[in-house]
Amino acid sequence: MKVLHIITGLGVGGAEQQLRLLLGRLPVDCDVLTLTEPGPVAAALTADGVRVAHLGMTGNRDLTALPRLVREIRRGGYDLVHTHLYRACLYGRIAARIAGVRAVVATEHSLGDSRIEGRRLTTGVRALYLAGERLGRTTVAVSPTVARRLEHWGVPGPRIETVPNGIDAARFRFDPVRRLRTRAALGLPADAYVVGGVGRLTPGKRFDVLVRALALLPADCRLLLVGGGTQEGALRAAARTAGVAGRVLFTGERPCAPDGSPGPDLPSLTWAMDVLAAPSAEEAFGLAVVEALAAGLPVLYTSCPAIEDLPPTAAPHARRVPGDAAEYARAITGVRAAGPLPRTVPDAARHYDIARSAARLMEVYTAALAGRPTPGQVPSSRSPEEAGPP
Secondary structure, three states: OEEEEEEOOOOOOHHHHHHHHHHOOOOOEEEEEEOOOOHHHHHHHHHOOOEEEEOOOOOOOOOOHHHHHHHHHHHHOOOEEEEEOHHHHHHHHHHHHHHOOOEEEEEEOOEOOOEEOOEEOOHHHHHHHHHHHOOOOEEEEOOHHHHHHHHHHOOOHHHEEEOOOOEOHHHHOOOHHHHHHHHHHHOOOOOOEEEEEEOOOOHHHOHHHHHHHHOOOOOOEEEEEEEOOOOHHHHHHHHHHHOOHHHEEEOEOOOOOOOOOOOOOHHHHHHOOOEEEEOOOOOOOOHHHHHHHHOOOOEEEOOOHHHHOOOHHHOOOEEEOOOOHHHHHHHHHHHHHHOOOOOOOOHHHHHOEHHHHHHHHHHHHHHHHHOOOOOOOOOOOOOHHHHOOO
């Protein structure tokens, strides 16, 4: 089986890094084509031995990209095309149909209740999405919550398959020696209590909530923000306004796997934390939360389908915080008062093993090529309890 993965860009993001993790475990010949922004994940994939091409698309309405994309697909002789992220799903499905590919699968990574990849879910966005969706054979949801959103949005239930995001839990297994080294490299005092936030610095992630919460916490608390994005300047300004600029550290984008970048990688930065806080009000999965659980951290979150789709016992040290800065400050204070955890790995982190996700995706590929439903798929309208244990 020969598969082409088409993705909008290959900067450091959840969907992009998830693709890299999967490709290392899929037992098929895979190439990757990025429409825009080759970015650091493209370099990492190339280092892994994956063939990566860049289409050079200049914008959402660069229609000249479509014939080039058709030519790339035909040249590769692919059995299946798998698209990722909104723009790549739209252009990739059209091009794959024109090129005569046998099966087209698309993964929906970022569908929230009111936004998709930062876009508001307007009538026009919905209509365009559904028109493109009909050109493929299968739409993959990264969580049962996203599967239910897709069905509610108008995607027929039989076309939806759930393949949860996965993590390499072994990479996040707690290392106390590297924790000390990373904290020292960051200039963090040995006795500092470190609140972590991981993700793109965009308004939807609501990291400003953590900046304001920090101002309500004792002076020995620090905020470690891991990620890059358009809101970094605004967050730095908010920290100055709140009087906590000297207590907020920005690391920039960090890979989840070695790629030769200078400075600590994502697991090392996670080990340097004492609690992870994820204040985003709308998520499709919550990858940073699961990675933090794999590192043995307590977690505070506002929205995390990865946790909410499992029984409460699967993540006993994860707590939902629905409010704003004051509630996060109180929740952080409570976690600190309870004392450090033994850094054991809960069932939720083990459930989302990347090898399990890859095996599930292979079932989807096989069924798509055969033109039949995937065996063992739980209908997206069923609740997690009806679906049985993880």
